[in-house]
Amino acid sequence: MEAPETHSFSIRFILLGILLQLTSPATAQSIDLSDWQSLERQARGETVYFNAWGGEPRTNNYLAWVSELMLERYDITLQHVKISDTAEAVSKVVAQRQAGNDDNGSIDLLWINGENFAALKENDLLYGPWAESLPNFKLVNADRFPEMLEDFTVPTQGFESPWTRAQLVFYYDSQWLAEPPQDIRQILEWSISNPGEFTYPRPPAFLGSTFLKQALIELSDRDPALYAPVSSAEFERLAQVLWEYLDALHPSLLRSGRYFPASAIDLRRLMGDGEISLAFAFNPNEALLSVRSGELPPSVRSYVLRNGTISNVSFLAIPYNASQKAGAMVTANFLLSIEAQARASDPDHMGSTPAISISDLDSNARRSFETITRDLAAPSAEDLDRKLQEPHPSWTPALERAWIQRYSAR
C-alpha cells in the first residue's frame, strides 16, 4: 500500500524538477524574434551590461553616445563595462556556468571575435541564433560580403552580429621615411639597415599577436594549414620560419628588441614622439584620427602591405545566461543602424570602418558616410581592398604562448 504512494511522490518530484528546468529559462525571458516591436517593448527599462574592450578613448566616447540614445529612444540603460582583454569576459561566463548561474549572468552583450568567440561557441555558452533576425542585419549585405558570416574561419551561424570592420594598416612618418617597406620580408631588410625605427606591441596584446599572424601568413605564403585548427606538428613546421624571422628582426628593433610597447596606444605614442618611423594599427583611420587630435605629426601616411593585410570583423555576442537578452538585441540592432554606423565611421568620433554595405544604401543615406574627405593620412580605397583572412582562431593562443616562452626572458 505504501509503495505506490512514495512512487507517485517521487515521480511527481521529478516531473516538478523537469518542469522547473523547462520553465525557468522561459519565464526568465521568452523571446520572440519574429515580432521585433514586442521585443523592443519587452526591452524597455532593462539595464544592459555591455562588456567591451575599453583601451581606446575614442571608442569609449562613441559608446557613451550610444548609451545616451539607447536611454532616450528605447528606455534601455546601457552600461559599458570596460575590459582590458576579452578573455576576461570569456572566463567570467565559464565561471558562472561552473557556479550554476544559468539565467542571471553579469554580461548581456559582448564585443568579441576570433578565439574568444570560438571558445564560447564550442562550449555552448552563447545565446542564439539571433543575429540574422535583427531588422538591420540586411544592411550588411551578407551575400556580397560573406565575411560577415564567418569569424576567423568559424561560421557565426547567427550567434553574433557584426558591428565594425578592422584591417591591419601600416603608417609611417614621411619626414623620416620616404619609401616604406612593402611586405614583411622588406620590413626585415629595411629594419636591419635602419635599426631602432620599428617595433611591435608585445603579445598577447592583440595588436602584437596580429603582427605575428601577419608575418606568419606572409612567410608561409598563406599556408592552408593556417586556416584549420592548429596541430602541434603544423605549428612546429610553420612557426619555425616565424622564429627565424623574429630572431633576425629583434636586434634591429627599437631598444634592440629588449623592450616592446605594452599596447597599441604605446606604439602610437612612440610614433608621436618620433622614436620610430613605422608602426601599424587595426583601425584603418588610426593615423588620420591621431593626426587630427595632434597625437601624430601631419607628416604621417598610411598604407597596406602589397600582399594584403589581415582584416576581420568585430562582432557582438550574447552569453547563454545573459539576463537582459531583449535589451542586448535591441542594442546590437541599433549599433547596425545607418545612424549608429555613420557616427562610428565619422572621423570626428570613432572613425572606424562601417560593417554595413554603403554602396547598397540610397543616395541620401550614403551621404552621411561621405564626410571622410580624402585625407593624406588615410590609406587609399584600393589599398584597403588587399585583405587577408584571419587564421583559424586556435593559432592565436598557440602563437602567443610560444612567443612568451621564447622572448619574454632573453
Add this chain to the structure above:
Amino acid sequence: MLRWASHSLLILLAVPILLGTLIAILPAFGYFPTLGGTEFSLDAWRELVQVPGIKRSIQISLLSGVLTPLIALALVFLYLASASGSKLDNWMRRLVSPLLSFPHAAAAFGLAFLIAPSGLLSRLISPGLSGWERPPDLLIINDTWGLTLLFGLIVKEVPFLLLMSLAALPQLQPSKHVELARSLGYRPTIGWLKVIAPNLYPLIRLPVAAVIVFASATVDVALILGPTLPPTLSVRVLAWFNDADLNFRFLAAAGAILQLGTSLLAITIWLCLEKLCAVLWRFWVATGDRGTGERLVFFSGRGAMPIVLLVITGSLVALLVNAFAGPWRYPSVLPSSWTFLHWTNNFQNLLTPLLNTLLISVGSTLSALVLVLATLESERQSGKLRATAMWLLYLPLLVPQIVFLFGFIVLTESMRWQGTMSLVIFGHFLFVLPYVFLSLSEAYRQLDPRWSQVASTLGASPFKSFWRIRIPLLLAPCLTAIAIGMAISISLFLPTQLLGAGRITTITSEAVALSSGASRNLIAVWAVVQLSLPMLGFLAALTVPRLLWRNRTGMREIR
C-alpha cells in the same frame, strides 16, 4: 573599555597579516578547495620553476631590495653628517613631509616623463647640446635590470628615511656630541659619522627593514618603471593572480611565497651587510683619523640632497606640463599649445574613483585615529607608558603586501565577502594605522600632564577632560596624523586592486592601470589628481588650527 583599545589595535593588525600569510601557503601547495584543489602537491612549484625568466625576476627584486635601502641610507647619512644646522637643513625639514606625501605611482610617472628618451630632460638639451633631432634609442624606462626602478625607489625612500632619522635624532643630542668630537680635533662631518651614525642606525632599523621589503616587493612602481621582459617577481604574481584562468591562482600562491622568501633573503643579505659595516666602522673609528675624506663627505652629502629635490621637482613639472599639453613634438621643450581638453574629456571618468578615494581614505583614517587615540589615552590613564610592541606596528610594512593580501582574499572569498567597500577600507586601515600611531604618539605622550590634572581638580571626568582639554590641545598633531593617514591611503594600489576585486576603483588604481594603455596626457591628469589630494590634506592640517584658533593666541603656540 579603553583597556581593550591597545589589545584590539594589535589584534587588528597582527591577525589579518599573520593569518593571511599562513593561508597563502595552502594554495601554493595545492590546497584550494574552491578551485578543486583538495590534496597537497608540489605542482605549482614545478610550474613556477619552469616559468621563463623566473630567475631574472627574482634577481631584480633582490637587487632593488638591497640596493635601494643601501644607497638611500648612505645619502641620508652623508646629508645629515654634512648639513646639520645649515640653511639647507632648515629647508629640508620643512619639505620632507610634503615630499613624503608624493604618491609612489605619481612620482614614478613623473620620473618616467622626466628621464625617458623623449622626456623633459632630453628635450631640454636637444637639439642644442645633444644634437638629437629625434629621441635617442636608449633603454631607460623599463630597462632590463631595473636600474630606473631602483633610481625611482631611492628618490622616494630618501625622504622617508630622512624623516625617520630626523625624528630619532633629538634623543641622541647630536650637536653636543659633534662638539665634543670637534674639540678632540675631528672635522664635524667625520665626527658625525663616527659618533652619531652608529647610535642613530639602531633607532631606524625598522624603517630600513620596511624599505627593504617595499623595494623588493613593490608592484605599482615596478609596473610603471620596472623591467617588462621579464618583470619583477611581484608584478608577475599579480598578473597570475588576475589571470582570467583561475587555475593560475595556484601558481600565483607559489609565487607569493617565493616573494616572501625573496624579501626575507634581501633582509638576510642586509643583516650580513650590517655586520660587515660594523667591522669596517670599528676599524675606521679605531684609526683615529680625524679629517680624511671630509671634503668628499661634505660635497656628496650636500650635493646629493638637492639632486633628489631637483628630480622630484622635475617630475612634478613633467606631470603638470603633460596634463595641460596640446600637440608637443620632439624636441620642443614646451608644447606648441596648452589645453584643458584632457581634463574636460575625463571629468566624468574621474568622478567615481575620486569619490571612492575620499570615502576609503576618510573611512580608514578616521577608524585608525579613533583606535590610536583610545590606545594612547588608555596608556595615559593607566599611567603605564607601555612600550607598544613597535615591530608589531611595523608588521604591515614588514610582510610583502602581495603575500598577506593574497591569503586574506582567499579567506574572505571563502566567506563570500569580496569586492565590497568595507573590505577595501579595512585593507587600507591596516596600512594607515601604523603611520597614524607613529605620527601621533610622540605629541600625545609629551603633552603636559598637568592640563588634565587641572581639569580633574576642577571636577571634570576623564572623558570630559579628554574631549575638552586634550583633543583641542592636540588638534594640530591630530590633523597632521589624519593628513598623513589619508596620504598613505590615497597612495595605496595593491589593497584596492586585490580586495576591491577590480570593481572598486580609486584614483591610484585607475592611474596605475592606465600605465600600459593611455596617452601621456591622460596619465598625467590622473597623476596630478593623485598627488594633489594629499597636498590638500596637508594644507588643511596647517590652516584649520590657525582658523579655529585665530582668537586664541595661546593655542597657536602649542605644537
